[in-house]
Amino acid sequence: MAIISAQKTPARPAPLSDTTVIGWLRINLFSSWINVILTVVSLYIIFVAVKGIWVWGIQDAVWSAETRRECFKISKDGACWAGVLNWMDSIFYGRYPREELWRINIGGLLLVLWMAPLWLPRVKGKVFIGLTTVFLYPFLAGYFFSGGEKGIFMQIMISAAIVCLAANTLHSALGVFANSSLSEFLIRVTGTGKASEKTQRNMLIGLLALALVAVFLWQMSWHLESVTWTKWGGLFLTLVISGIGIASALPGGIILALGRRSKLPVIKVISTTFIELFRSVPLITVLFMATTMFPLFMPDGFVLNKLVQVIIAVCLFNACYMAEVVRAGLQAIPKGQAEGAHTIGLGYWGTMGLIIMPQALKVMIPNIVGSFIGILKDTTLVSIIGLFDILGMLRAISEDVFWRGLHHEPLLFGAGLFFIICFVMSKYSRHLEAKLSTDHKD
Amino acid sequence: MIVLAARDSIGTSTHIKPKEQFNLFQDTRVRSALYQVLTILIVGWGIWYLISNTAHNLDRLGMNTGFGFISTAAGFDTDFKLIEYEPGVGTYGRIFLVGALNTLLVSILAIVASTIFGFIVGVLRLSDNWLIARLSLAYVEVIRNTPLLLQVIFWYIGVFSILPRVKNSIDLSGGAEVLVLNNRGLYGGWPVPGDLFWLTTATFVASIIGAFLLARWARKRRDNLGLQFPTVRACLALLIVPATVVFLLTGSPMGWDIPTLQGFNFVGGFTLPPAFLALLVALIVYHAAHLAEAVRAGILSVSRGQSDAAKSIGLSSNRIMSLVIIPQAMRSIMPPMISLWMNVVKNSTLAVAIGYGDLVALFMQTALNQAGYAVEMVGMTMAFYMTISLTISWVLNVYNKRVQLVER
Numbered sequence: 001m002a003i004i005s006a007q008k009t010p011a012r013p014a015p016l017s018d019t020t021v022i023g024w025l026r027i028n029l030f031s032s033w034i035n036v037i038l039t040v041v042s043l044y045i046i047f048v049a050v051k052g053i054w055v056w057g058i059q060d061a062v063w064s065a066e067t068r069r070e071c072f073k074i075s076k077d078g079a080c081w082a083g084v085l086n087w088m089d090s091i092f093y094g095r096y097p098r099e100e101l102w103r104i105n106i107g108g109l110l111l112v113l114w115m116a117p118l119w120l121p122r123v124k125g126k127v128f129i130g131l132t133t134v135f136l137y138p139f140l141a142g143y144f145f146s147g148g149e150k151g152i153f154m155q156i157m158i159s160a161a162i163v164c165l166a167a168n169t170l171h172s173a174l175g176v177f178a179n180s181s182l183s184e185f186l187i188r189v190t191g192t193g194k195a196s197e198k199t200q201r202n203m204l205i206g207l208l209a210l211a212l213v214a215v216f217l218w219q220m221s222w223h224l225e226s227v228t229w230t231k232w233g234g235l236f237l238t239l240v241i242s243g244i245g246i247a248s249a250l251p252g253g254i255i256l257a258l259g260r261r262s263k264l265p266v267i268k269v270i271s272t273t274f275i276e277l278f279r280s281v282p283l284i285t286v287l288f289m290a291t292t293m294f295p296l297f298m299p300d301g302f303v304l305n306k307l308v309q310v311i312i313a314v315c316l317f318n319a320c321y322m323a324e325v326v327r328a329g330l331q332a333i334p335k336g337q338a339e340g341a342h343t344i345g346l347g348y349w350g351t352m353g354l355i356i357m358p359q360a361l362k363v364m365i366p367n368i369v370g371s372f373i374g375i376l377k378d379t380t381l382v383s384i385i386g387l388f389d390i391l392g393m394l395r396a397i398s399e400d401v402f403w404r405g406l407h408h409e410p411l412l413f414g415a416g417l418f419f420i421i422c423f424v425m426s427k428y429s430r431h432l433e434a435k436l437s438t439d440h441k442d
Numbered sequence: 443m444i445v446l447a448a449r450d451s452i453g454t455s456t457h458i459k460p461k462e463q464f465n466l467f468q469d470t471r472v473r474s475a476l477y478q479v480l481t482i483l484i485v486g487w488g489i490w491y492l493i494s495n496t497a498h499n500l501d502r503l504g505m506n507t508g509f510g511f512i513s514t515a516a517g518f519d520t521d522f523k524l525i526e527y528e529p530g531v532g533t534y535g536r537i538f539l540v541g542a543l544n545t546l547l548v549s550i551l552a553i554v555a556s557t558i559f560g561f562i563v564g565v566l567r568l569s570d571n572w573l574i575a576r577l578s579l580a581y582v583e584v585i586r587n588t589p590l591l592l593q594v595i596f597w598y599i600g601v602f603s604i605l606p607r608v609k610n611s612i613d614l615s616g617g618a619e620v621l622v623l624n625n626r627g628l629y630g631g632w633p634v635p636g637d638l639f640w641l642t643t644a645t646f647v648a649s650i651i652g653a654f655l656l657a658r659w660a661r662k663r664r665d666n667l668g669l670q671f672p673t674v675r676a677c678l679a680l681l682i683v684p685a686t687v688v689f690l691l692t693g694s695p696m697g698w699d700i701p702t703l704q705g706f707n708f709v710g711g712f713t714l715p716p717a718f719l720a721l722l723v724a725l726i727v728y729h730a731a732h733l734a735e736a737v738r739a740g741i742l743s744v745s746r747g748q749s750d751a752a753k754s755i756g757l758s759s760n761r762i763m764s765l766v767i768i769p770q771a772m773r774s775i776m777p778p779m780i781s782l783w784m785n786v787v788k789n790s791t792l793a794v795a796i797g798y799g800d801l802v803a804l805f806m807q808t809a810l811n812q813a814g815y816a817v818e819m820v821g822m823t824m825a826f827y828m829t830i831s832l833t834i835s836w837v838l839n840v841y842n843k844r845v846q847l848v849e850r
Contacts, residue, residue: 028572035571042573266478270485280831281824282788288806289824292816296496377589384591384795391592398599407599415588415596422587 057412067402083403084413091393091413094233100147100225104236107144111137114165117172124181129168134247136161145240148226159216163208229307233388235417241307241389242379245314246372252315253322258352260327271323278320283378286313287385310382318375325371329364330356362436369429373422390414496817511815512538518808520799522715537809541801542826548718548800549787549830552725556786557779559730564737565763578734585731591792593728598720598796602627605716608707620700620711628714629701636695646685653677717798721790729786733779740775741767780838784831791827801826 016023029039060078062071063085071080084091093101114133117123139157143150150158171182178185183204187193192203232240259271278286290313294304304312333356341351361368383392394410397403500507512535519529524543527536566578585593603625606612611624620631653676660671689696701711744767752762793800794807806823810816 028570031570035574038569038571039573042577046577264474264478264481267481270481276832277828280784280828282791282802282827284791284794284802285806285820285824285827288802288810289820292810293496293820296499296816297492298499299495300498300502373587380589380591381792384792391589391595395595408596411592411596411600415592418589418592419584419587423583426587 068404068406079409080403080406081409081413083397083400083406084409087393087397087400087403087410090234090396091390091410092235094237094388094393095231096233096236097225097227097231100227103144103147103224103227107141110140110144110165113169117168117175120172120176122179123172123175125171129172132161132164132168134251136164138244138247140165144224145232146227146229147224155216155219158219159212162215162219163211166211229305232307234393235390237382237387238376238379238389238391241311241314241382242376244311245318245375245379248315249318249322249371249375250368252319253324253326254357256319256323257326257330260323261330275320275323278317279324283314283317284381284384286317287381289313291385306385306387310385310387314375314379314382318371321374322368322371325364325367326360328367329360332363333359365433365436366429369425369432373425376422376425377418390417500817505814505816507815507817509818511813511818514813516809516812518812520804522713522718522799534805534809534813538801538805538822541799541804544798544804545787545790545793545800545802545826548722548725548793548798549790552722552729552786552790553783555722556726556729556733556782559726560733561737563730563734564741567734567738568741582731582734585728586735590724590728590789591795594721594724594792594796597724598717601723602716602720608703611708620698622701622708625716626707626713627716628719629708630711630714631698631700632711634697634699636697638692638695641692642685642689642695645688646681649681649684653680656680715798717793717796720796721793721798724792725786725789728789729782732785733782736775736778736782737771740771740773743774744770776838776842780835780842783838784834787830787834788827 013019018027030036056077057079060075062074062078062080062082065071065074065080065082066086068080068083071078071082089098089101093104096104111133114129114137117129118126123129136157139154140161143154143158167182170185174180174182174185186204186207187200190203192200195203256271256275259267260275262268262271287310290309291306294309294312298304337355337359338351341355346354380389380391382389383395386392388396391414394414397410398405398407400406499505513533515530516532516534516537517529520527520537520540522544523540524547525536525540526532527540532540563578563581566574567582569575569578605623605625608624608626611622611629613619613622614628615621622629657673657677660673660676663669663671699710701708701713748766748770749762752766757765790800791802794803797803801823806819810819813819
């Protein structure tokens with residue numbers, strides 16, 4: 001017997017035990033007696049911890065005071081955030097002269113302005129923008145941060161950086177609002193749209209040269225107070241060191257990884273030795289080596305300051321770690337890709353740059369970001385060899401006359417700051433990974 | 443047939459192959475040789491340049507060189523050492539040993555504990571209890587996203603240095619006063635073997651061999667006859683019972699050196715300074731969080747069908763974990779675990795920030811500042827870490843290969 005109905009039988013609602021709050025609790029928290037015990041115990045632990053933190057860190061905390069003694073007077077068992085707040089400038093900028101702080105802020109803003117187009121849709125030539133960030137921005141920022149007399153090379157690089165930044169920004173604005181590029185815009189403005197390609201190119205080069213000369217003349221009158229590197233510190237110094245480390249780790253790592261996978265035995269052996277050498281020793285020994293042995297390596301009369309020594313050590317160390325990340329990414333690309341590239345006549349660099357690397361870099365994103373986070377965290381080690389990075393500054397608070405013995409609050413603040421930066425970075429990498437993923441799972 | 447034909451056509455077509463035109467700059471062999479020679483020249487020149495500069499500078503600054511310092515007496519002391527060392531008598535070579543042993547002690551303890559702890563947290567991350575899974579996630583994220591050095595310093599200054607003074611020590615053994623904790627460190631009893639203790643030791647060694655043989659016999663019997671044998675229980679009994687009986691029969695030849703409060707401090711037993719405890723705890727907590735992620739990823743990499751199939755043949759969830767999931771997950775857990783263990787050894791150098799006398803703190807910092815010999819001391823320290831790292835990676839790679847073979 002068959003029952004045939006014209007109507008589709010409506011789906012029955014899910015059982016109450018699956019949909020209600022109580023049902024959810026039963027499934028997720030109290031599914032077995034062991035889970036009941038675990039839930040109750042962890043609820044109790046959470047309650048105690050949250051209450052303790054609330055009472056100590058917020059309810060009984062002191063937010064404004066002049067000394068630690070004053071903190072104690074106001075509240076005996078609460079946190080003394082006043083110390084952290086009083087030192088806030090030092091935590092972020094170290095001992096940088098207070099009236100010159102705007103230079104660091106401008107430097108940071110310029111970086112944001114420079115890199116922002118990378119996140120904007122419809123902007124063309126992102127690779128170029130990324131490359132100029134790595135190769136030109138450091139000169140501009142370096143001048144802003146250290147100031148003082150600038151040599152002719154520095155002046156040229158600064159002018160180039162400024163022109164480039166202006167062009168980038170204009171280009172991106174055009175891209176976003178008018179959906180065109182800077183060169184198209186210039187050609188339209190100058191009315192050379194009908195002229196030959198050669199005229200157009202000459203015109204563009206001429207404009208570029210004109211802008212360079214103008215900016216060069218303009219920047220000659222700039223004068224910034226010199227600030228020695230010993231005054232640099234706090235989060236600013238941490239970001240400078242790790243920023244340079246990050247910017248150099250990827251190119252360095254790619255070169256080393258290609259060397260390690262090279263078919264030429266000599267290059268392979270040298271790269272492998274170099275990578276394994278640095279990967280098998282701790283960073284702190286590399287930093288000690290930098291401060292004790294780099295001066296011996298240098299020729300007579302050539303003195304590297306400690307900051308440069310540290311930066312070189314951090315760059316070498318991280319390039320080797322990045323090399324292994326890149327190598328893993330390269331191995332994930334099937335051999336057919338390289339063979340296909342060869343059959344259409346691409347050489348080694350064409351295959352690597354156009355076919356293998358773009359795919360491999362995409363695979364590597366989570367690991368690359370992981371390494372970046374690692375670099376940022378590892379940079380705190382420079383406080384051991386006497387640089388006042390953020391950790392050095394946080395510890396210096398407890399040695400201040402007014403805040404002697406204030407340990408917990410600065411360290412917790414620093415931990416929170418690092419947590420936010422690193423957590424956001426890792427979440428963003430997950431997002432990027434999902435966005436760029438081209439394989440069709442599910 | 444087709445293959446033959448193809449071979450024929452190749453054989454006959456050789457004479458129409460275009461004549462190879464030798465171009466000095468386009469030939470792959472010439473170019474690769476050229477590149478390699480160039481690389482050797484550049485790298486060689488770089489190394490020679492650095493060495494000659496170093497030699498010149500050492501000469502100019504009148505710095506001492508050579509390894510003679512190893513047998514010279516060192517003038518400083520360290521508060522934690524596993525072997526005899528006296529300042530003014532002990533040599534720099536001895537200092538190297540003291541530091542190396544301190545590094546190894548804290549690393550090995552941290553490796554063992556963080557592996558166990560990391561596995562537990564990794565499994566808890568996948569718990570079907572929502573709260574437990576979230577708590578483990580919070581632990582992992584917080585620990586992984588803050589610098590280890592900050593954690594080490596926090597454990598040292600924030601936890602182990604503000605413990606009660608000696609007089610109000612915390613008694614961890616519940617009133618027996620054999621394990622006490624205060625701001626000077628952890629004090630505990632230390633067993634002192636008596637005259638006939640060697641008999642117990644010998645019995646125990648014999649039991650280990652016996653248990654090993656028993657396990658092998660049981661496995662063989664299971665493979666051949668399909669009969670189960672309670673191996674774990676039998677082996678445990680074999681390990682515990684005979685040794686205990688011999689120990690009691692010989693009159694319990696074991697004394698305890700228990701720390702007692704004398705004057706202002708505890709005397710006797712073993713002492714672990716706060717710096718050691720802080721470093722150890724920080725290393726365990728930090729690396730366990732990293733391992734937990736690797737364990738979780740490994741377990742997730744085992745396809746769901748495996749646990750479904752195991753459930754369908756009636757295995758309990760514990761046995762599914764231990765017999766089906768974990769052995770397969772080990773394949774992908776092993777490589778990150780290798781690098782994690784090496785990281786523990788490398789990160790133990792953060793001891794230098796809190797004054798625990800590890801190899802870097804004693805040899806590369808204090809000894810180097812006192813005696814000079816920068817090149818030699820840096821070289822020796824780095825060689826030590828290189829040896830450890832390469833040994834760990836070699837041993838675990840061998841194991842890794844064995845695990846990988848199971849793969850179909």
